[in-house]
Amino acid sequence: MTPGGTPRRGGVLRRAVRPPVGSTRFWVVQTLAVVIGLIHAAAAGLGPLRPVGLPDSATLVLFLLPVLYAALNFGLAGSIATAAWVTILALPVLVLSDGAGARWVDGAQLAGLDLVSLVVGRSVERERAARQAAEQAGAAHRAAEVRYRALFRGHVAPTLVADADGRVLEANPAAVQLFGHGAVGRQLNDLVPSPARGAPPSLGVLTLHDARGEQRTVRPVEVAVRAPAGGLRLLVFRDVTDEARARGRMAAYAAGVVRAQEEERRAIAAELQDELLQVLVGLARRLQALAAFPGIPPPVVSTLSEAAHLAATIGQGLGATAAGLRPPVLDDLGLEPALRGLVAGAESAAGLAGRLQVIGLEGRLCAAVELTAFRIAQEAIRNVEQHARARQLVVRLACRGDHLHLIIGDDGAGFTLPLSEGAPAGLGLLGMRERAHGLGGSLQVRCRPARGTVVTASLPATPARADCAPVRTAAAAPTVGETDSVGRDGTTVR
Amino acid sequence: MSTPITVLIAEDHTLVREGTRELLDREPDITVVAEAGRGDLAVELAGRHHPDVVLMDMRIPGLNGVDATRAIQAIAPAVRVVIVSAFEDEDYVREALAAGAAGYVLKTAPSRELVEGVRAVAAGAIVLSPQLSRRLAQGQGEPRRATDRLSPRELAVLRRIAQGRANKEVARDLGISLRTVEGHLHNIFEKLRVGSRTEAIVHAVGHGVVSIEPPERP
Ligand SMILES: Nc1ncnc2c1ncn2[C@@H]1O[C@H](COP(=O)(O)OP(=O)(O)O)[C@@H](O)[C@H]1O
Ligand SMILES: [Mg+2]
Numbered sequence: 123m124t125p126g127g128t129p130r131r132g133g134v135l136r137r138a139v140r141p142p143v144g145s146t147r148f149w150v151v152q153t154l155a156v157v158i159g160l161i162h163a164a165a166a167g168l169g170p171l172r173p174v175g176l177p178d179s180a181t182l183v184l185f186l187l188p189v190l191y192a193a194l195n196f197g198l199a200g201s202i203a204t205a206a207w208v209t210i211l212a213l214p215v216l217v218l219s220d221g222a223g224a225r226w227v228d229g230a231q232l233a234g235l236d237l238v239s240l241v242v243g244r245s246v247e248r249e250r251a252a253r254q255a256a257e258q259a260g261a262a263h264r265a266a267e268v269r270y271r272a273l274f275r276g277h278v279a280p281t282l283v284a285d286a287d288g289r290v291l292e293a294n295p296a297a298v299q300l301f302g303h304g305a306v307g308r309q310l311n312d313l314v315p316s317p318a319r320g321a322p323p324s325l326g327v328l329t330l331h332d333a334r335g336e337q338r339t340v341r342p343v344e345v346a347v348r349a350p351a352g353g354l355r356l357l358v359f360r361d362v363t364d365e366a367r368a369r370g371r372m373a374a375y376a377a378g379v380v381r382a383q384e385e386e387r388r389a390i391a392a393e394l395q396d397e398l399l400q401v402l403v404g405l406a407r408r409l410q411a412l413a414a415f416p417g418i419p420p421p422v423v424s425t426l427s428e429a430a431h432l433a434a435t436i437g438q439g440l441g442a443t444a445a446g447l448r449p450p451v452l453d454d455l456g457l458e459p460a461l462r463g464l465v466a467g468a469e470s471a472a473g474l475a476g477r478l479q480v481i482g483l484e485g486r487l488c489a490a491v492e493l494t495a496f497r498i499a500q501e502a503i504r505n506v507e508q509h510a511r512a513r514q515l516v517v518r519l520a521c522r523g524d525h526l527h528l529i530i531g532d533d534g535a536g537f538t539l540p541l542s543e544g545a546p547a548g549l550g551l552l553g554m555r556e557r558a559h560g561l562g563g564s565l566q567v568r569c570r571p572a573r574g575t576v577v578t579a580s581l582p583a584t585p586a587r588a589d590c591a592p593v594r595t596a597a598a599a600p601t602v603g604e605t606d607s608v609g610r611d612g613t614t615v616r
Numbered sequence: 617m618s619t620p621i622t623v624l625i626a627e628d629h630t631l632v633r634e635g636t637r638e639l640l641d642r643e644p645d646i647t648v649v650a651e652a653g654r655g656d657l658a659v660e661l662a663g664r665h666h667p668d669v670v671l672m673d674m675r676i677p678g679l680n681g682v683d684a685t686r687a688i689q690a691i692a693p694a695v696r697v698v699i700v701s702a703f704e705d706e707d708y709v710r711e712a713l714a715a716g717a718a719g720y721v722l723k724t725a726p727s728r729e730l731v732e733g734v735r736a737v738a739a740g741a742i743v744l745s746p747q748l749s750r751r752l753a754q755g756q757g758e759p760r761r762a763t764d765r766l767s768p769r770e771l772a773v774l775r776r777i778a779q780g781r782a783n784k785e786v787a788r789d790l791g792i793s794l795r796t797v798e799g800h801l802h803n804i805f806e807k808l809r810v811g812s813r814t815e816a817i818v819h820a821v822g823h824g825v826v827s828i829e830p831p832e833r834p
Contacts, residue, residue: 404634
């Protein structure tokens with residue numbers, strides 16, 4: 123092992139005074155330098171080798187061997203130490219040699235030798251450092267790749283990598299679970315049916331059946347990756363199944379509450395309309411009949427008439443309350459007459475100039491649609507009465523294709539939309555929206571302060587079918603009447 | 617006294633039916649000849665008794681009031697049907713008149729109104745509770761147009777016809793000849809595109825042109 127394998131620290135000097143004393147080869151080199159020193163001395167006539175007759179400059183060149191060897195093997199630390207050692211070995215010859223000219227030449231040679239040791243040692247060290255840096259970078263790169271691959275493979279979000287043309291190149295295990303093993307090589311568009319072409323893919327939510335057949339709701343987010351060869355498309359799927367389920371549960375709960383409320387209203391309205399009101403009417407008629415009985419004193423007659431009138435008036439109030447809870451005209455005659463009633467009510471209650479336009483509506487619609495549209499209109503009109511300070515109210519009902527558009531507009535004060543700001547809206551607006559969504563429709567409130575408000579609801583225009591037919595008059599009447607009246611009342615002929 | 621007005625009461629609520637009967641029985645010129653608790657039964661009885669007037673509950677089991685009215689008009693056109701209803705919506709009134717009803721009286725109206733209504737329809741008039749005729753008269757813009765074309769004179773004639781006056785009475789009232797009245801009627805039929813007196817009245821009432829209230833008791 124070369125000592126160069128460990129990173130070098132410190133400056134040139136510090137390293138120079140720390141020769142690789144632990145290496146055997148270093149000491150072999152130093153010994154070689156001693157041998158060459160002896161040869162050199164001999165060549166210079168200072169010892170037993172004098173008769174060989176070698177020129178001492180030639181033997182001086184031999185010193186290059188250990189110096190270069192140390193430089194190449196140990197870098198600067200080895201080369202400087204060796205050069206210093208060689209210099210020490212050569213110095214006696216230099217000092218003792220005769221002739222000033224030769225001494226200068228030898229001195230210069232020795233200096234050159236030291237210089238060479240420095241230069242070569244340094245460049246060797248540099249080259250070695252560069253190679254080491256390159257090796258480290260490569261290792262770091264490999265480590266990073268391992269990490270990212272682990273991340274890609276271990277990531278819970280299904281992820282697809284595709285080329286610029288949309289062909290899937292790679293799928294992580296989560297994606298394989300979602301799309302199956304055949305995903306790689308297929309087109310993104312086949313795997314991910316884009317709901318709206320051209321729309322940013324992050325906007326859509328997809329419902330897929332994963333490889334195990336379970337339904338999953340995911341939200342794909344596409345990341346464009348710039349890569350040298352044409353770019354990559356990275357598609358990450360956020361699993362929103364739980365969110366979607368929670369939202370679904372909330373919607374179902376809201377729909378259930380609305381249904382229960384409607385059912386309750388219908389029951390109360392029926393009770394008022396079909397029982398209490400009738401009793402009061404019967405009472406009023408009886409009292410009036412009593413008043414017409416011969417021989418009743420006039421003050422009693424007027425009291426009876428008043429009582430009859432009172433009973434009828436209470437009955438009228440009950441009828442109005444029942445109609446407010448659940449207008450019979452909606453079930454009996456449909457949306458248009460019911461809306462007409464609402465507009466007429468707003469006209470007389472709030473002094474508005476109302477207008478109802480109905481376009482393209484033929485026949486009855488599914489009871490749920492009619493009820494939803496009616497309730498939305500009712501709430502919107504109530505808002506116009508309560509908040510808008512408007513002079514005009516326009517209600518438009520347009521049936522286009524399989525969509526029903528309901529528009530309620532006013533020319534009143536308008537308001538800043540609480541819904542868009544996240545502030546708690548009133549239950550009215552929320553309820554309208556919830557009802558529209560409950561049918562798979564949508565609701566929009568457009569509003570310009572001081573220019574009025576327009577509420578638009580779009581609902582599916584499902585026509586009345588057997589399973590959602592409107593409830594027509596007789597069905598709402600109590601069933602007792604059907605069985606009882608024939609037998610008990612039958613006919614009474616005078 | 618002339619023969620009393622015969623009445624059939626179609627009403628499923630016993631209390632209301634009995635109260636109505638007691639009320640009408642107090643009137644010397646009115647006789648209740650039959651009662652029915654179901655719409656289909658009312659049709660059957662109307663065919664059997666041919667009463668002058670049927671008081672028809674709007675919501676009645678078996679056959680609802682409007683359908684029963686239509687059925688009665690089919691088998692006994694001379695029978696005058698008055699719908700008695702708790703609902704004030706003008707669309708019910710229109711529907712009832714279109715089915716051939718001669719009147720629409722609110723259930724909660726004062727009892728006198730019901731009694732006078734029976735007399736008025738028996739005399740040939742069309743009867744609406746006052747608040748309903750007011751509402752119809754306010755109308756809702758658009759459908760009124762056909763009758764906008766009537767001249768004031770024609771409107772005056774139509775109003776009196778709707779109150780059950782004979783042509784001769786109308787002529788005397790307005791101080792014009794019987795022939796002129798007939799001429800006006802002809803024009804009215806043309807303009808409203810209807811074929812009969814009753815149709816013209818129903819059209820006019822249904823579109824809020826004329827409002828009819830039970831005439832004062834003579
Ligand atoms: N047509 C409108 N004109 C003016 N302001 C309105 C209108 N509709 C709604 N608003 C405003 O929006 C708010 C929320 O309405 P809503 O959700 O129906 O609750 P509520 O009517 O119970 O206050 C109202 O308080 C009102 O300030
Ligand atoms: Mg509100």
